[in-house]
Amino acid sequence: MPSMKINLLYGYIAMFMALGNTSVWAIEVDHDQPAQLPTIKVEATRTDTSYMETPASIFRVDMPESSQSAQVNLTEIVKGVPSIQLRNRENYAQDLQLSMRGFGARSTFGVRGIRLYVDGIPATMPDGQGQTSNVDLSSLSHLEVLTGPFSSLYGNSSGGAILATTREGTGKDSIEMSYAGGSHNKNRAGLILQGGSDHQYKPSYIISSSYFDTDGFRNHSGANKVLNNAKLTWNLDDGSKINWITNYVKINADDPQGLNRQQWQNNPRQVNDTNNTYNVRKDIDQTQTGITWSKPLNDQHELYGMAYFGNRQVTQYQSIPRSAQLNPNHAGGVIDFERNYYGADFRWTGKELLPNTRFSIGVAVDKMDEDRQGFENFNIVAGEPSYGVKGTLRRDEDNSLWNIDPYLQASWQFLPTWRLDTGVRYSNVHYKSKDHYLSNGNDSDKTEYDKILPSAALSWQILPELLPYVSYAKGFETPTFTEMAYQADSNKSGFNFDLKPSTSDNYELGLKSQNQLGDFTVAVFQSKTQNDIVSAGSSNGRSTFRNADRTLRKGAEFTWNKQVWKDLTVNASYAYLDATFDSNVPALGKIAEIPKGNAIPGIAKNQAFIGLAWKPDQGFYAGLDTQYMDKIYVDDSNSDAAASYTIASIYTGYAWKYADWGFNSFARVDNLFDKNYAGSVIVNDGNSRFFEPADGRNWSAGISVSKHFK
Template identity: 65%
Template sequence: MQSKQRFKNIPFNSSLLCLSACICQNLYAETDEQAVTAIPPIIAEATRTDTSYMQTPASVYRVDAAKQQNNIDVNLTEVIKGIPSLQINNRENYAQDLQISMRGFGARSTFGVRGLRLYVDGIPATMPDGQGQTSNIDLSSLDHIEVLTGPFSSLYGNSSGGTILTSTKEGQGRDSITMNYAGGSNQRNHVGLVLQGGSNNQYDPAYVVSSSYFDTDGYRDHSAAHKVLNNAKLTWNLDDGSKINWITNYVNISAQDPGGLTRSDWQANPKQVVKNVLDYNARKEIEQIQTGVTWDKPLDDQNDLYAMAYMGQRSVTQYQSIPKISQVTNPLTEKTKPYQAGGVIDFDRQYYGADLRWTGKDLLPNTKLSAGLALDAMTEDRKGFNSFAGDTLGIKGATRRDEDNTLWNIDPYVQASWNFLPTWTLDAGLRYSNVHFKTEDHYIVGLNGDNSGKTNYDKVLPSAALSWQILPELLAYASYAKGFETPTFTEMSYAAVGSDAANAFNLSPASSDTYELGLKSSNRLGDFTLAVFDIKTKNDIVAASSEGGRSTYRNADKTERKGAEFTWNKNLWRDLFAQASYSYLDAKFDADIQADGTVEKIPAGNYIPGIAKNQAYLGLTWKPEQGLYAGVDARYADKIYVNDINSDSAPSYTIFSANLGYAWALKDWKFNTYARVDNLFDKNYIGSVIVNESNKRYFEPAEGRNFSAGVSVTKQF
């Protein structure tokens, strides 16, 4: 309780924050009603094909910002709903971020995001080694999100099992200020401020500047957190037709880490934590600042240039709940553990990159060509310490690790789209992805020798899609791509339990072949999409074990993911919208994995843990520009196996939510109020799992019935 109080009383001085726009839960739909009003179709950005969503030969979805805020605006789980094969789990643990997977990629991650690419305004939110985070995404100033789940993701290189691209708003019209406050269960408080305005002069930028502060006592014991998030976007629209965006972002998080529970502990009291979590005061502190510039320049009617450059710094200090004895000796052999890096992880990363792309249109008949070069680099100063000094627990003790890590890649890529017949189009791409890792060990003590080393990974990534516009309202396509995923620095840093290996440089990169068939139709009954896919992966990177907050990994010789996805959305009547989706995902080990130390053998045919086989969503919203608005939705998720041997699982669940609000305008003022309830029927369920947790503390309970309400005021000048 003292720790919670400490978080609660943090001075309210870093910002007064939050804003005016949340995210609506509806996929974009080009309905007949929209066609009547002559609204031009919105172009899918993620695939770079210059086609609308219903004419893009890929599984790509769009989530637009809500007209009115109807959420507390903190987590992507409030925003992205109903996208098939996308699994976003809220751990109720701000020390570990959300658990995100697409078609099963990323499900192994016990913290952060793996196997997927994240972008904010074209700037990577995924580190060059493939480790990403959602903490710097400012929902308050968000315009829209694109989610790309199919083969086209390979266009983004390493760790592109799926791609999420978020775009913040650009300043428009008169200057305005928006202030808002939202509060809810478990002492959640979120306050925000947004300044925005357009520009009539090419030398004066349009701007959106937002600042927000969030704190909570947490749903579980020892899960309090606070977060400061600042985001600024300046936009210059120059007279020569070019556009420049400059984006700067800062995030600071302090959060307690409640860890997982066994099944019996969860059933007895889902809010509790185990004793060693409290003994060592498990927690994490994160600070990140980054800035980037994008530039679009039309050279003439046929040629365009795009350039992007970014840089940033990220610092993390994490205090884990590894028992003192386990940091010193191996409890199975009672031998000393010279390679144990302690219970405190402390690293500082500097990262930067650039992307330059040329696009030519109709240089050949009915053809669009693109060619580019992407550069990313990262340096990391990583240290490890015992999480005790003498009999005092939960503090930095003796040094157990000190190393410098560097990584870089230079990826050339080309892409072409050829409309070779009036109703037939061939899209193809090729990227050479190469990633170079190097470690310099400065902690050479006793049996812990020099663990310096380096390794290179590279792969040619082809992709192709053939599409047929059967009717104006019906598209069919077939696509293929090869994917590539390297282990992250974190996954390379720790050996499996029971192994004497000093590091995990022996981890191999994963290589995938993805095949997809799809249909898309837009007609008076609504917008429909259907896709079936088969993904075969060699050397898949899977969890080996997780103990005391530390996870280790190994390669699976073969895995296979196959499934189907369906979506439907429609404007039913006036401002009434409906959305439904369903996904089936059968993800299995396709070959035996032999035992490794204390890690058990996994037989072929077992399900890959962390993945729901079936998911479904249904949402109904009434969303006028002004007046009363409301929404209800239901979400179903199948059971999730918690380990490779499939000995236990988190049970399936269905949860409901509802929101109600009112928005009105009066001259230069706009007002919005909302109230919502999530987990309407107080379902006791597991929000996410810690895959292969060695002490069987697999389960991270989700919040029961919870409430939030908010108000925002906007003044134009």
């Protein structure tokens, strides 16, 4: 796909004129009665507006009523969202690689720079590190993906936000059992119990439990995962609503690690270390619970509250050579930590206190306490080293961080078709580390970061089905504890508290339209970032980071979807993202200078998606989708790149309902044409092991049966 050469602003204006001159109609379902377009409420912006009234790039992804995949990874459901680049590492030890408009692409594992929420409960720590592993797709109702300036309303590390909402129990009590299998001995068994309530003190409920295991596409990439999710909902007579959510996830996963180019070309399925000397792996055990409460006091005032608590335990074995660990300042080859995290969010909303206005005032409080240790990944037995085991203690510290973020939002419809949405948040994060491993010195230290984040959006509702808008916000991202864990100089121990937070100025010009040609969104954007947090190299288990004076992200996004005939729908999207260093980054030790104009690694400049689906309420359904992803550079010097690729998936299934019974079966093939490509890259790996190969042609199939009880 050629790079975009046209002037983006001119392209936007041309699209605006074309849509503005198009007659806007309801979608016709027959020749006599036009059907009204659905009114879809969005929650991510907290403005109580419909999708067509929201001046932001926000995408809602609804889970299909009939399962079309094994429901294991988020990559199965967000393919067509243009602002997201979500990559499957085929490595369950390191989670998915998620970036939004280029934010978060530097992450070597987990999620950085993106805010994640499940039923209003944060899945992101106060410092911006998060994970997607606790999202239960089998009980999921929908996702909202918020990007652009409006996401700064969520404070630190909000280069974008993903809000997952699980279903609420409805109707009669029911049970659903499911099983899916596929390539590489993938197996997933699931059970869902659910039911509604007709009494205010009796909750509706949905309880979901699943077990997944696989041998893995690559050697030494097997994994198993237990995921349980429960949600109780009370709808009280005074209008109050209470949700209580509890989630548990346990993962045991082997880690095949990245490959260098020669290894990838020779055998993409191999483990990095042919002898698997260190038995690299990760064990995760996480439990969290939370409650949300909303209460309308009257027509003008409403209260909202949320509180949560969680515990996460991780043990990770790395392939760090014994020779590197002989450095007295090295933290060892086994990471072992236990983390407690908790917080709350309280908000008041007032409507019509002034004519045509809406105000929200709130405060979010989050805290994380972590007991972190490091051990050598070997023991000496009879004079010989035994690897891949927990050895001598090399790191022992208590880490804590917290924030108290007050925020204010206001919306004012100052003319019948014009609205101004504004917001401001004081974002602050406080770090503290208490060192208990003193043989290499006392590395205890603390620091704090803070920033005031204003935002504003102006929108014009030209027609109920046509909305242009313009928005601006200040962004803020602190380094995470993990990114500060090591000094860039390997001869020094302790945290790298010299890292600065990055700040950004974010601009967006957008258009939304619903007309007889379908639903359209167009957006052009630009983010200018100061002190961007970038990699300073990754070697021997130590990923280090530094600041780049300036980086620049600019691009355009387009989506279109339409019900073209009866139950036949089409969805298409395209995104262009030019992410570059906007100033020279000087050399640091063995790390070479990064010249201005180099591409930020891990980010594709072009991506496109088109999907065609036949989805009736019952009977046979089918779909075909194709995804294109441009090449991505593997390091700051742009010395190598994972090539562009185009892949296709196809699926079919049958859904049937009769009386109190329901039945669904599906079969699908992914990577239909067996493309050999890199699913993701490990950015700036010091050993040039950048590439994480994607699976070749692979299949999955499943069946589910449900029964409602009287």
